[in-house]
Amino acid sequence: MSLTEYILNDVEILNPHMKIGEIKLLFNELTYTHLPVESDGIYLGCISENDVRCFEANKSIDDYRYALEGFFTRDTNYWLDTLEAFAQNSSNIMPVLDEENHYLGYLELSEIMTLFNETPFLSESGNILVIEKAFKDYSFSEISQIVESNNAHILGSFISKIENDMAQITMKISPSGMNEIIQSFRRYGYIIISEHQEDTFNKNLKDRSKYLDKYLNI
Numbered sequence: 144m145s146l147t148e149y150i151l152n153d154v155e156i157l158n159p160h161m162k163i164g165e166i167k168l169l170f171n172e173l174t175y176t177h178l179p180v181e182s183d184g185i186y187l188g189c190i191s192e193n194d195v196r197c198f199e200a201n202k203s204i205d206d207y208r209y210a211l212e213g214f215f216t217r218d219t220n221y222w223l224d225t226l227e228a229f230a231q232n233s234s235n236i237m238p239v240l241d242e243e244n245h246y247l248g249y250l251e252l253s254e255i256m257t258l259f260n261e262t263p264f265l266s267e268s269g270n271i272l273v274i275e276k277a278f279k280d281y282s283f284s285e286i287s288q289i290v291e292s293n294n295a296h297i298l299g300s301f302i303s304k305i306e307n308d309m310a311q312i313t314m315k316i317s318p319s320g321m322n323e324i325i326q327s328f329r330r331y332g333y334i335i336i337s338e339h340q341e342d343t344f345n346k347n348l349k350d351r352s353k354y355l356d357k358y359l360n361i
Contacts, residue, residue: 146218146225149255150239150248156181157190157204164200166190179238179249180204180211186238186246188213215240218247222258225250264299269315273303273337274328278310281333286312289327295319311336 154173157166157180169178170192177189188211190204198207215238216225229237235252259265274286283300290297296317304311316324321339328335 146216146220146222146239146250149250150218151251152248154178154249156246158182159187159205159208160203162200163195163198163202163204163207166195166204167200170195175236176234177212177236179236179246181246184245186215186240186244187211189234189236189238191234214238216250217242222255226255226259229255262299264315267298267315267317269298269317270319270321270339271337272314272316272321272324272328272335272339273311274314275309275311275334275336276332278305278308281310281312285331286314289331290314290316290324293319293324293327295324 154169154175157178159180159182166178175192177191179189180187187208190207190211194207194210198210204211212232214228214232214234216228218239218241225237229235229252237250237252237255239247239250241247286300287297298315298317300312300314302310303313325335325339
């Protein structure tokens with residue numbers, strides 16, 4: 144999907160000669176974390192509100208050029224790459240450049256998030272399943288085979304956490320028999336992180352635990 148239709152130019156790009164005091168006033172009026180800066184048509188980077196609040200009002204952006212952050216996205220980039228750039232730079236505004244590095248405008252994080260909201264991962268009905276396995280042992284082809292062998296389909300999947308050589312995978316699965324899917328993953332050595340009412344394994348463990356407690360209290 145092209146990003147062109149989401150590019151905005153509502154905020155005039157800054158130039159290095161502008162005074163910090165002016166920039167502070169701009170940030171007071173806007174909700175952006177950063178503002179883009181260019182010089183003679185060349186994009187220099189973004190200046191952050193957090194930095195501007197610490198700078199002297201009577202100085203110019205040029206005096207603090209070292210603080211400019213050079214992040215941007217291309218108008219040809221896929222929206223998911225752009226969403227990653229937003230996250231990596233902790234910004235809610237993303238300058239857009241063409242292949243010749245001309246500044247085209249900027250994207251808002253909220254607009255790009257609407258594209259994510261339209262994906263089947265969020266828009267389609269289904270069940271969320273979170274599993275865990277050693278990073279070197281899990282396989283997406285195996286995960287897909289387990290789900291599809293139980294007459295279900297994966298609507299979306301991503302690595303949601305990596306810690307201590309363990310990978311946590313979050314999936315959205317089309318409505319189907321979750322208990323059978325969960326038990327299949329256990330047989331393949333996956334740990335089930337999410338809780339599910341259909342999970343008879345956990346239910347049986349709880350029932351046995353209650354029975355043991357009752358027996359020990361006799």
